[in-house]
Amino acid sequence: MAEPFIHAENLAFTYKGSGGADDIPALNGITLDIQKGEFVAILGHNGSGKSTFAKLLNLILEPTGGTLSVAGFDLSKGDLSEDDLIALRRRVGMVFQNPDNQLVATIVEDDVAFGPENLGVPMPELRERVDEALAAVGMSEFSQREPHHLSGGQKQRVAIAGILAMKPECVVFDEATAMLDPVGRKEVLDTIRRLNREDGMTVIHITHYMNEAALADRIVVLNDGAILMQGTPDEVFSRRNELRAVGLEVPQCAELIHRLREAGIPVSGQSVSSLEGCAEQILKCFAKEGRDNG
């Protein structure tokens, strides 16, 4: 197998306490590989270290222990030159939670141009990149608008376009849907999925919404700064009791299957992460029951 895009081994991070306060360990012994083109969801409740992990990936924070290599750069030695740092951040883009705090310009297209401008992309390529990025998130018609007149979901799509204009290989969404209403969340999620499916973008989606994690190829569950479990959505959601023990609820359909099994109804099969999969299993079960009873 090719070298993973992200390779973490025993990765640790501790927030240094200031003014005599205790150090706060946020991550401890994370060992994880993420391949190019993967869609990985990182799940955990508040304080599980999931956002800290995201910030390590493009060196907003510097690891305090273990090794971490991203896109061929070794981030754990702390000796990255400024040029390398910029090259890293171009390849690994990040979208944050609050859309308001990521937009620097007062006109949508100017904001999208901010990243490539920093990279020194010359005209007319710069113009093309901005137009392409806005088209990719479906915001072309808003290019001349002011960000504060847009909805949360639209603002977040502009923020995504701002990252896409840098032509990254991987985008990290750090709770990018947490502050949005259901409509905005769907807009952003559709964009994320399309980027992954159609453009082969490596996507790391950090969230505490189970339904969103279910869309990923793989889920990594963090708890208290360590990996609690990982696997496909079906694998993770079938371990409902372990998730519950750390305060995470599985999606409603997975919960339903679980309860049916608890009640002694023999729902078989592994697909518990999607609505369709669950419905199919339950139907199969009823059909079988019907046959058995003659």
Add this chain to the structure above:
Amino acid sequence: MKSIAFGQYYPADSPIHRMDPRAKVILTILYIVCTFLCKNVLAFAALLLSAILLDLLSKIPLRMILRSLRPLIVILTFTSLINVFMTKGEHLLTPNWQIPFWGGHIWHIQIYEEGLWNALFMILRIVVLLIGTSILLSYTTTPIALTDALERLMKPLKLIRVPVHDIAMMTTIALRFIPTLMEETQRIMNAQKARGADFTSGGLIRRAKSLLPVLIPLLVSAFNRAYELAAAMECRCYHGGKGKTKMKILHLRFGDVLAVLLVIAFGAGIVFLNRYGFYYTMK
């Protein structure tokens, strides 16, 4: 809160919108000089006319501009009162207005014709100054274009180690966050009102004190925003002005040069008009 007019870009397609922002910065400075050159009725009439002309050219609704002047009423009243009462001249309008105080003191109110003129001119000057600068800059120039222009115009200062790019970037961000922080202020005020805070009654000091529970959360949130914005900017490879390209390249056109020449001519015209003062000429 989205109706805040002052210092906000008003999108429209007008000759002034299309002008090179560098030319607009220079025009604004020249126009400010013009407002201060005015000394008599004719000159001020020409100035007022030019402001109306500017507004028509810019296609910005006059109503919007007048609304943006509303917060100025206090300052305008204050300056005109000072001018009315403090200006000494030759034509006393109130020869016998006296207010007796206890203890035999008498306060003579002395209003001179010159004071009234001064007050009128002062109001005109401030109003036109504001209309002119807001039409030439804030309404018709996107803040990004404006800071871009300032960055270029101030480029020579780099030689004496003035961090021109950083100043321009800070200005852009400040402008970008004005509406965001306005909205936030309103939200915090509503939240405090819901907890029983009262912002409208009491004297000046009490009202100022009642704003404290608004200002503190606002300040805290502004710091949080700054921290997040800094991280987001780093993620987008911001590393100062070094090697940065621009999507919008500025081109100085013939019309821009013409506009600057016109305003210089206008200033000369005002100096000329100043010599033909009837009624009153400001000192």
